[in-house]
Amino acid sequence: MKKTVLNDAHRQAGAKMVDFGGWDMPINYGSQIEEHHAVRQNVGMFDVSHMTVIDVSGRQATDFLYKLLANDITKLNTNQALYSTMLNNDGGVIDDLITYKISETAYRVVVNAATREKDLAWFEQQIADFDATMAEQADTAMIAVQGPKAIETLQPLITLDLSETKRFYAAYNDDMFIGRTGYTGEDGVEIILASDAAEGLWNKLLAAGVQPCGLGARDTLRLEAGMHLYGQDMDENITPLECGLGWTIRKENLTFNGATALKALREQGINKKLIGLVLEGRGVLRHDQTLIDDSGNQGIITSGGYSPSSEKAIAMAVVDKEINEDSIQVQIRNKSLPCRVVKLPFVRNGKSLIEA
Amino acid sequence: MSYVPDNLKYTASHEWLEDLGNGVYRVGITEFAQEQLGDIVFVELPELDESYAQEDECGVVESVKTASDIYCPLVGTITAINEALEDSPELINDSPYDDGWIFELELGEDADIDSLLSAEDYRESIADEE
Numbered sequence: 199m200k201k202t203v204l205n206d207a208h209r210q211a212g213a214k215m216v217d218f219g220g221w222d223m224p225i226n227y228g229s230q231i232e233e234h235h236a237v238r239q240n241v242g243m244f245d246v247s248h249m250t251v252i253d254v255s256g257r258q259a260t261d262f263l264y265k266l267l268a269n270d271i272t273k274l275n276t277n278q279a280l281y282s283t284m285l286n287n288d289g290g291v292i293d294d295l296i297t298y299k300i301s302e303t304a305y306r307v308v309v310n311a312a313t314r315e316k317d318l319a320w321f322e323q324q325i326a327d328f329d330a331t332m333a334e335q336a337d338t339a340m341i342a343v344q345g346p347k348a349i350e351t352l353q354p355l356i357t358l359d360l361s362e363t364k365r366f367y368a369a370y371n372d373d374m375f376i377g378r379t380g381y382t383g384e385d386g387v388e389i390i391l392a393s394d395a396a397e398g399l400w401n402k403l404l405a406a407g408v409q410p411c412g413l414g415a416r417d418t419l420r421l422e423a424g425m426h427l428y429g430q431d432m433d434e435n436i437t438p439l440e441c442g443l444g445w446t447i448r449k450e451n452l453t454f455n456g457a458t459a460l461k462a463l464r465e466q467g468i469n470k471k472l473i474g475l476v477l478e479g480r481g482v483l484r485h486d487q488t489l490i491d492d493s494g495n496q497g498i499i500t501s502g503g504y505s506p507s508s509e510k511a512i513a514m515a516v517v518d519k520e521i522n523e524d525s526i527q528v529q530i531r532n533k534s535l536p537c538r539v540v541k542l543p544f545v546r547n548g549k550s551l552i553e554a
Numbered sequence: 555m556s557y558v559p560d561n562l563k564y565t566a567s568h569e570w571l572e573d574l575g576n577g578v579y580r581v582g583i584t585e586f587a588q589e590q591l592g593d594i595v596f597v598e599l600p601e602l603d604e605s606y607a608q609e610d611e612c613g614v615v616e617s618v619k620t621a622s623d624i625y626c627p628l629v630g631t632i633t634a635i636n637e638a639l640e641d642s643p644e645l646i647n648d649s650p651y652d653d654g655w656i657f658e659l660e661l662g663e664d665a666d667i668d669s670l671l672s673a674e675d676y677r678e679s680i681a682d683e684e
Contacts, residue, residue, distance in 0.1 A: 226592060231593045414619065481598070482621065504616075
């Protein structure tokens, strides 16, 4: 199994390790719920070194990413970050990713671990038409520090003034690349640094009182924040327009991969949508549970779970567009239980937005 | 190594049984089982006075990670359920052999007590997984 450079540090911190797509990763360090609350109320950190970092540069780096990504890379300021999907020619989602603009001719892209091989192959195939080069940064580690106290906790450990790096921007602290981004719905940073520097930073953060958090808490935090998980909430069999990612699709110059398919789908009519759900009674909503309304319209839960911040079962689901939102029932084992439709996100700035 | 009390009986599906006398057993899930599940957030208890066959699904424990069936360890009738778990399912994490008990079972006449595992046998059965 593949290991990140922080593997020993996780074991020393008492992590329960699991096979996560071929990576030996911490699922929790004792209590996933306590880790979740640490990030909502204080500060936590995650080893996300399994993610893939790709640097793209060259005269036509922007042109390449304008073709590759369905969002609009040209609206970025230097150092700004962008969330986007990358589509195949049928409009299906190959992956979702974050791109940081380093300069007019250089970008840093972070893609998912589980999709690394196919992403790299797609990048290589697409970049061939452009005067640009790509280089995977394999000898890097990545630590996400997240929570309302993330910035004040990290600040004394670095020289860069973080107050000058706005949300969704990035900056360098010597060799450390610090993006004010994350996957929790809280303020915080994602730090990309040399592998051999990772354990030193991890230990400094530990000493500063930062709670190590596993992939379990990462999942409940991102679900509460209404953020998609690739492979669950979308994949190559669905377009962004049908799963709540229409807001990431640029409106002009529809020259990106998959644009033709999206245009055809729009003309023909989109018949699916993404909604947020809360279970009215007791139980837990889970990925793949089925939904039905009183007229037979259907849906499926793409991500579900227990929300520690609201103490309710919550889910994101892809449903028939015509579904009657007042009569949705979920099938859990042999029971049909009523669900309520709510706006995403479920939680913002540490507070549940679900009305009682 | 998870704690496995010597005075209890066990099943391969990670239930424990405490002999309360007069053919009544108290049932819960083991420390090993709760560690594997992680934080428990919901328990579906069996029905009071309901009869179950051995290995029938009689309840569900849901953690942050997954849903796991509880199997009736022997044929019998449910004589008590731990209603405290409805509001505080985490009792199973905090105290799996004590406050986190799940139900009490009055054994049926043909209950196969010999099919249960001793503490030693159960320790052996989980040794490979730990």
